[in-house]
Amino acid sequence: MTTISITETVEVISNIAISPGYHRITLGWTPLEVRPGQFVMLKTSPTMDPLLRRPFAIYNIHDDGTEILYRVVGRGTALLSRLKRGDRLDVLGPLGKGFELPEDRETIMVAGGMGIVPFYMVAKELLKMGKTTQLIYGVRREEELILADDIIGLGTEAHLVVEERDNMLPTDILEEMTIGDRRVLACGPGGMLKKVASLCEARGAECMVSVETSMACGMGVCMGCAVKTTDGYRMVCADGPVFDAKELGWKG
Amino acid sequence: MTTISITETVEVISNIAISPGYHRITLGWTPLEVRPGQFVMLKTSPTMDPLLRRPFAIYNIHDDGTEILYRVVGRGTALLSRLKRGDRLDVLGPLGKGFELPEDRETIMVAGGMGIVPFYMVAKELLKMGKTTQLIYGVRREEELILADDIIGLGTEAHLVVEERDNMLPTDILEEMTIGDRRVLACGPGGMLKKVASLCEARGAECMVSVETSMACGMGVCMGCAVKTTDGYRMVCADGPVFDAKELGWKG
Amino acid sequence: MEGLNTTVQIAGGFVLKNPVMVASGTFGYGLEFAGLMDISLLGAVVVKGLSLRPREGNPPPRIIETPAGLINAIGLQNIGVERFLKDKLPEIKRLGATVVANIFGESIDEYSEVARLLSGAEGVSAIEINISCPNVKKGGLRFGQDPASAREVVEAVRKSTELPIITKLSPDAPDLKAMVEAVESAGTDAISLINTIPAMAIDVERRRPVLSTMTGGLSGPAIKPIALRLVWQVAGFAKVPVIGMGGIMTGRDALEFIIAGACAIQVGTLNLVEPDGALRVIREMEAYMHKKGIRSIGELTGSLVLPER
């Protein structure tokens, strides 16, 4: 487990809308070590409502800070979107285990919607390791494709699917693909993850999925973020958020 | 009773610190009719904590909007001080009865600390009526004197007392003054108001005081802001905040 | 909204045009809000608790804010039933509101006398009996905590009025089931809950209770999860219609109570923060029904789907 490096108040460097409802916030804080797929817990309000921190995957880190990509879905994210340069924000992280990237094989990344977020760092890391990877990215509406721009900019081969336009899902692409001995890494809506897992199961491929549950502490102490595994309930925050699909007992 | 003209969300035109801890916020809203001494209830947070609106006297209105002067004392006022131009704020008001300004006599205004706020509009109104008035203003620290600048700018004769510097209170000034048949209008800490009332009582002078209590609704419905009067409990928000000192049973 | 049926029949002639009432003590006598909103759009206005004679209420401080909540110790200050009938009721009726009179007494006789005076008047649609106020005790126990004395109160009121009766329960009754059975057998037409929850705040600077009465009653969004649980439990065994309340701030909050089994709801503290908030709650409920294709609010009452276990 990577040690948590911060529970502090950091400065907001910038907070901009990249597409209606989608924002990128840059925090003036650079953790020493981050694994792709790890996340942070942000206190979206200094008051007692909302009370709990909200979990967000780390999109990118660089010397100037840490980037988070988020979609406004409720009260917490709405408050987050109001923050301006110079405001201060409470961060706890990095948390969770993140993706284990294989030395011995290639990968396929499957993302749906905001599930794209961890894959920018995954792709960068794989590039550093000299591995090639492929992205299958599915979104509901065309304007969400912008979220994949950075990854594609890395030179990653990408299959983009717009549900409303193509009448297709990312799993349809995966289904037509030869997976071979590649490891599939997936993040997105629960339904998509289950489908990916069952496709992999059928072809005997390794499949790692990053799952979401409601969280309170993010540190493995409240036992609130339980997910059923073949080994009983485990905590998404501390034991995950990335699990081997087999452990989750998702079978085809 | 003046009708409440607004329960709406208005735009923040500006929100600046005029001295450390003292702020002036200008709201893009001009009520049709305001009596000096009336107040508004502001929702300092869009969330449920703090839950209740906070009362603030109206400092000034002009065609571009309404000005409020406030001191940061707790959570609500701290949140208020974070608002920036273009942010939106929920306003309810104008509320309360305000000062009745006499046609038939001159006045003396006695203010302590933030109690200065209603007197800028009082002084303007008296000027319009062709009446002269005098201000006695007491503050704890020198930097708070800045709050009286606008009133003095109107040409009002002012006696300024800095407690820490002069080792004196505004009531010491009043005590040395001839009140005559002038009506005394006072706003400030409870202790000061009681002292003003007893000085007036002793000299047979009329004395109107603007009092503060915790408020929930500001509209006379919750019965939370009760103050004891010779006629039982009355509501500071709806029956006041200005009362005849005699009604409050404050005797020398 | 067109084609939506939001009317709720609580008892015989007591029909609400929609399930959203404003709770006693948070809407004055209704008139204070008249300049800001059309109060005839509300399901009903439950007026401030009325006693036989005017009451002074408690000394200040009477209120203190808490996280997402409010503690009050107003002490039921009110103008008394006679002035209400003379000065307030005709005006509220003129504005088109459906009026529920909330009542309390220091004795059983007082309760029934207030009820009798109200039924003589034109324009009161129902009586809500507050048996949960902390200042009203019998043999040391508040009526609202002891089923036997609650029954006596409701029986007495039942005898003195033909108006529909709602009995308003306290959240801290030791045995709510016995309480509900008692007031049902005494002839109540409906039950409403929850009243505020006993609570306290201390001023650490002065080491004194903040409120003049030591403790007061907690209301507002903080208590909603507790109120919802109680309403769900009571709706499970009550035979008469249940009116739910406690911390409702949005249409979704209101729908939670309806789905849990309430036939109607009341909003209280919301009125203090957002005077026309109850109208927003109505709009939000209608928008939900529209979106979900639900034509009648009755379809929602008690429609909670239980998890398989």
Place this chain on the structure above:
Amino acid sequence: MEGLNTTVQIAGGFVLKNPVMVASGTFGYGLEFAGLMDISLLGAVVVKGLSLRPREGNPPPRIIETPAGLINAIGLQNIGVERFLKDKLPEIKRLGATVVANIFGESIDEYSEVARLLSGAEGVSAIEINISCPNVKKGGLRFGQDPASAREVVEAVRKSTELPIITKLSPDAPDLKAMVEAVESAGTDAISLINTIPAMAIDVERRRPVLSTMTGGLSGPAIKPIALRLVWQVAGFAKVPVIGMGGIMTGRDALEFIIAGACAIQVGTLNLVEPDGALRVIREMEAYMHKKGIRSIGELTGSLVLPER
């Protein structure tokens, strides 16, 4: 801070270096926080409730946020007392923490067996008996609601351990006074309260309870005013020391409980939001004592000045 005496003696050898403990279920087994803070600075670490055998806990969803609150239905998932003694306790002790073991059982025998196993080990300073967990019932009633069965539990634990015993009470016991008398006569050394308040949330989109268990327990700042009232009431009649909790987020909140009569306090939900929040609470309490010239925390306990009436 120099010259301040913040130590609290709860029972015989059970002395806290300061009155701030972290509450069961909100601090794991203590080790999770070790990288972030010095847990030896806490008054005590109350570990997650322990049962004889490991427990799975309830199906998800287990938590839901509410205004200024949190409802949980964890279902007491834990690794069981034996693994705790083997894998966790030595490490917590190495870090210098004072450890209180929170226990529960499905039967009286289980309670006493867990207590026996804990007293055999080195390093547990006290046992906190949780009689208020919703999953533990006897004859339909939870131990925490029925004084007679609460007494049996505490008596059984008393027989199987020499360790100081704290009995943790439920806020919804119908008769708290009888409950306190029962556990006192059974030999408890202290009382702690409140555990979470039964509460509910409904997903209006799906018309289902949000939590897999329908209802759960409400904690956090929302419940503080209710918790403070209960602690004040219980401190008024309890003969043993009272440990207060419920929604404490700041030093001032903690001081309210102390002034109301608690000799020590626990912070729960705060730990989830601000992992080192308990240390801030300690600092804020010390700053207050310093400012007020209070040299010993004992001077504050129960120092509430009652209003003249």
